[in-house]
């Protein structure tokens with residue numbers, strides 16, 4: 044055995060050389076890995092070996108470039124030098140893949156002459172998620188192996204494919220049971236039988252297949268337009284594949300290099316790479332050690348089968364966890380379960396789950412109208428109406444029914460978790476788990492720790508969140524927690540601006556153009572304008588009152604701030620609404636004027652930044668990046684702008700502070716009162732993220 048560098052070693056298995064990478068946690072291509080691979084290839088080329096196997100220790104094959112090295116000093120050999128050594132090795136080189144071969148890792152594997160993998164292995168080029176494109180020949184080699192359509196799909200989505208699919212599309216040559224044995228056997232066979240040492244760069248047959256479809260690229264662009272709006276990287280990835288077709292391999296590489304550098308030095312990738320680490324940082328809770336014991340949640344209870352409860356139950360059933368869902372009466376239960384089934388059926392008809400999964404998942408969900416059926420549950424999540432007295436009554440009941448040690452969670456979107464916990468004899472077991480709607484789709488989960496919530500309960504909520512494919516962020520108790528508390532601030536200003544002369548359509552458009560999926564008024568229409576509104580209490584003293592009084596309920600009846608096409612649901616701004624708002628505002632003596640788009644943006648976003656800073660100084664969020672994770676995942680803040688805290692830093696805190704002070708003086712209102720933390724950071728040159 045030869046230690047080549049701190050993370051790569053060379054071992055012989057009779058006549059086959061193994062170059063072994065060991066760079067935990069994910070065998071990223073740090074400079075010492077690149078150096079070790081280069082040295083390993085050179086040594087194996089010259090020693091007595093007949094073939095070389097590249098294999099990794101630990102949980103995965105190389106999962107990509109070392110992102111933490113990006114933007115830093117360049118150390119060690121560049122990746123293409125390593126790849127050249129592999130491709131030009133005079134002996135067969137076999138990549139042996141387990142775990143995830145991602146990004147630069149897959150690009151390395153594409154320079155081996157052959158690839159073997161275990162059945163559980165996954166393959167992907169996720170660079171697009173970091174605002175990048177594969178910068179080590181991946182954009183040129185992948186389409187040569189898989190064909191253009193598959194490569195386009197993998198590169199622009201960043202999604203992974205499994206070993207069977209990889210085998211089918213030519214990305215791997217063999218799926219084996221025992222990785223090392225299988226890879227060595229194939230390497231030896233290739234050497235002894237004199238298999239060709241074909242380089243993928245020389246294979247053009249799959250590129251030529253595209254000649255029969257002149258519209259391939261334009262159709263593909265159309266198909267991803269909606270999903271990738273605002274992002275630069277998907278388009279750049281497409282351009283690289285176009286370059287693969289229109290020129291030589293070397294010309295394609297040159298285009299890849301140029302476009303990669305553009306992205307790498309641009310603001311979007313900076314934000315997206317920041318976001319990657321932000322999401323991972325959110326898992327780290329300073330005062331709750333990672334090895335804190337957790338409750339093993341094998342059976343989850345959900346109370347309430349309404350909008351949220353049904354979706355929450357689905358999350359658990361999706362990963363094989365049994366759920367008992369309890370409603371107040373049979374009719375509500377039946378209705379709730381029918382919605383769940385319909386959602387599964389829709390997923391099956393779209394092909395996102397297998398047809399047999401509908402019944403399999405439904406079978407994991409048991410309906411009941413008796414809370415005593417929660418007795419055996421390890422965790423119960425309450426999702427009844429947003430009413431403190433009701434929630435307290437229910438938590439007292441759960442306290443009497445549930446076994447000691449069970450986690451008692453509330454899905455409240457704003458209420459005081461400490462007060463809810465006070466209704467039980469075990470506040471240490473009570474926690475908030477704030478799912479976002481639709482709960483089976485949205486990835487965000489605010490985990491709300493009460494003053495007395497135990498470490499075990501916090502760690503259990505964070506762990507189960509990952510298991511059900513959510514992105515959890517731990518927050519503290521305050522009205523609306525992190526996400527909704529900041530959203531309320533945006534809403535105040537959006538409502539005020541339409542009274543001053545902006546239109547709902549203008550406000551929404553400015554936020555849409557910024558990158559949000561929709562603005563506040565479209566969002567209200569979607570949620571329903573009549574939520575929480577009661578005809579008997581309505582006194583025409585807010586825009587919401589007059590909207591409801593004129594029968595506008597939002598999308599549900601085709602009329603809200605917009606009118607909706609009954610077939611397509613397309614929204615059209617409604618001049619009647621604008622007239623109604625004008626009349627209302629003038630009647631209240633509010634002067635009408637033109638509000639610029641710039642003002643709309645600033646008045647929507649700066650109060651959020653200010654509130655975020657207050658949330659930080661109160662310790663409600665652990666770190667600024669946690670706030671960004673909530674907003675990107677929970678409210679569609681465009682990832683390429685990092686999140687509100689990151690964005691404010693990019694704008695410049697001095698400018699943000701000056702604007703907040705200025706608006707505060709002109710407009711008044713507690714939400715414009717400058718956060719002392721924000722002011723200090725601006726003065727000291729600090730940063731919110």
Ligand code: 3HC
Nearest residue numbers: 069071106107108109110111145146147169177178179323
């Ligand atoms: N570089 C540096 N650190 C990385 C990393 C990378 N490429 N990938 C993961 N890590 C770190 C994480 O920050 C985390 O660190 P922490 O424990 O200190 O928080 C740790 O590894 C474990 O990561 P996860 O918590 O994400 O572990 P999972 O098991 O859930 O997921 C994974 C593993 C699927 C590999 C996931 O980490 C992942 O998707 N990583 C990024 C893969 C990627 O984007 N690769 C492409 C990089 S760009 C590139 O290759 C450019 C090339 O074209 C030149």
Ligand code: NAI
Nearest residue numbers: 347348349350351370371375426427428429455456478480
């Ligand atoms: P919903 O009205 O759709 O569903 C509530 C369900 O609880 C109803 O089916 C009702 O029959 C049932 N219920 C009421 N009292 C009950 C009782 N005593 N026993 C058993 N079942 C009972 O409400 P929704 O929207 O699902 O909200 C539930 C909770 O989730 C609220 O606290 C809300 O604030 C929160 N939330 C809602 C979001 C949303 O967008 N709808 C988003 C995030 C959180």
